[in-house]
Amino acid sequence: MINVLVVEDDPMVAHLHEHYISQVKGFKLCDVANNGEKALKLLEQNDYDLLILDIFMPTMDGLQLLAKIREKLYDVDVIVVSAANDKDKIKQALRLGAVDYIIKPFEFERFHLAMNNYQRRRHIVEDQNIIEQSDLDQTIVRHEPQTAVSLPKGLDKNTLGTVWECIRQIDGMFTTEEVAAMVGISRVSIRKYLEFLKSLHLLKLDLHRGSVGRPVYKYLCLDKESNVLKAYIQ
Template identity: 85%
Template sequence: MINVLVVEDDPMVAQLHEHYLSQIKGYQLCGIANNGDMALKLLAQKKYDLLILDIFMPTMDGLQLLAKIRDNAYDVDVIIVSAANDKDKIKQALRLGAVDYIIKPFEFERFNLALNNYLKRYHIVEDQNIIEQSDLDQTIIRQEDQVLVSLPKGLDKNTLGTVWECIRSIDGMFTTEEVAVKVGISRVSIRKYLEFLKSLHLLKLDLHRGSVGRPVYKYLCLDKHSDVLKAYIQ
């Protein structure tokens, strides 16, 4: 299990990281720091395998923190997740040893790709004393078709394909109950699939007033022809 420390000053983004991490096998969130000083204290107290690090933070920004992490020789890998998209910051982060760089705003698919690629590399390095070039190439040469994606826990690729085809057959907005009836599984299970599709920006969720004033949540498919799901259901 990969122990993760999230360093992010925006509580909403930190919560998003926590939600995404809970959907990816092999990871557990062990701490959240909202500034660099807190992150350094946590690193001194406990061993973490991976930091998910923002750059824009008050007092000590992420690059300054990353430099201190290297100066202190903390044995931890770093993935940058930041709105900083200028080349100087990206070059500095990579020179300081960041293993990946994700630019905000980002989609779950990109986050998932980064963490699955990291997990593969982690196990190749940790589990083998002698490492073959071909093993390294699978993670260091990061061709798109070499990076495998995985579904969140509890989701099945065949069911996901069925749910998606059902949604594509619906004109306009729909409820969880409507899809549950068509697919033939429980509303609780269907909701998990719909929330996953929403995280990929394939669906949006709106609140509507029912005939007697009761609020009703309805989904709308944003792109019935998207190929985003191919990596998950192939």
């Protein structure tokens, strides 16, 4: 199991990392630090294999933290996930030994690819005494992930694809009943798919107060062009 420390000051992004890491086999999220100082304390007390690092943080930014990690010779690999997209920051992160750099906003496929490449690299470098060129090439040349992530129990990938296509056709907010009627399955079943999409931050749920009658809960699609579901329905 690969132990992971996430260093991210935005709680929503940290939660997204937690969800994504849980979808990739072989990785365990051990701790989350919301600043560089806390991350250094955790690194002093615990052993981690991989650090998911943001750049923009108060007091000590991610590059300063990465420099201190190298100065203190902590045996931990780093994948940077940041909105910082200027070449100087990217070059500095790579020169300080970051094994990958993901620019926000990002899709799950890119995160999944980074984690799978890291897992492959770690297996080859850590578990083999003698490394062949062909093995080494696998740690350098990027490969597409071979397996899709699994859906929660009770969900079907074909139905999920149908639900998503129906949602993409809706303008504005919608109810569970409206999608159930479009797809042709029960409200109870539809609710499971909508809650799963909400967990991926593709939908949000709000209490909608109409002019008459009791308030109802309505969903709103946050990103109709997202590719996050490809990993689940391929």
